Amino acid sequence: MANSYAQAVLRTTDPAEALRVAGRLLDLADTTELEVDFEARVSTPGELDRLSGVMPDAQGWSYGADRHASSEGGDAPAECLPIHLRRWCMAPETVEEFVAAVGNVPAMVRWDFRGWPEAPEVGLGCGGSRGAYVTVCVNARDLDLEEPAPDHTLYVHVKQVEAERAPWLAAQVGLRVFGELEMAPL
Structure with missing residues (x-):
């Protein structure tokens, strides 16, 4: 399992x-x-049904100190609530459907791509896929x-040794980073 480093660039209720x-x-x-x-x-059977439809x-x-079950162990998700669900390698076109199905459930969408562009103003060449999310x-x-939370937070991920790329990326879309650069397990 790899790690990237993430920094928040936007918090919004929309x-x-x-x-x-x-x-x-x-x-x-x-x-x-x-x-x-x-x-x-x-947390609930209704949430599970709704999200299972968009996360086949x-x-x-x-999750929780007293809960130890997983799909890999053959446990039925409905009998293990509350649970984390994860689905890798979805098509980008499915994002809006997923977000609509989320409702009030804490959820995450992570885009994984080939790399960040060159950032000459901060002395960085093109970034590779490691840390590009x-x-x-x-x-x-x-x-x-x-x-x-009642709101939503957008993060950019970078390599730890290229931490200055995060504020540079935020500036490219008219924003600023806030909070600390934090390790983000994938």
């Missing part, structure tokens, strides 16, 4: 705005190999979906 700004960041990137990962923290064959695992946390303020 999920459509978060997706629009994510799109503007992706317009800067080399997206010739673009895929999207979804994750959600599901999602991996699931329970954009994430929107829906109804959450953290990348682990542990801090539910």
Whole structure:
């Protein structure tokens, strides 16, 4: 499992705005190999049904100190609530459908692509695929979906040794970074 480093660039109550700004960041990137990962923290059978429809064959695992179950272990997701669901390698065209299905569930959309552009103003060449992500946390303020919120946070991911790329990327879309650069397990 690899890690990237992420920094927040936008917090909004409008999920459509978060997706629009994510799109503007992706317009800067080399997206010739673009895929999207979804994750959600599901608590009720209704949420599970709704999200299973847009996350077919999602991996699931329970969370909490007293819960130890997973789809890999053959456990039925409905019997393991609350659970995290994760689906890798989704088509970019499925993002809006996923966000619509999320409702109030803490969830995440992460775009994975080939690399960031050259950033000569901060002395950086083109970035490779390691550390090149954009994430929107829906109804959450953290990348682990542990801090539910009434708003949505957009993060840019970079390599730790290229930390100055995060504020440069934010500036390219008229924003500023806030918070600390934080390790983001993938």
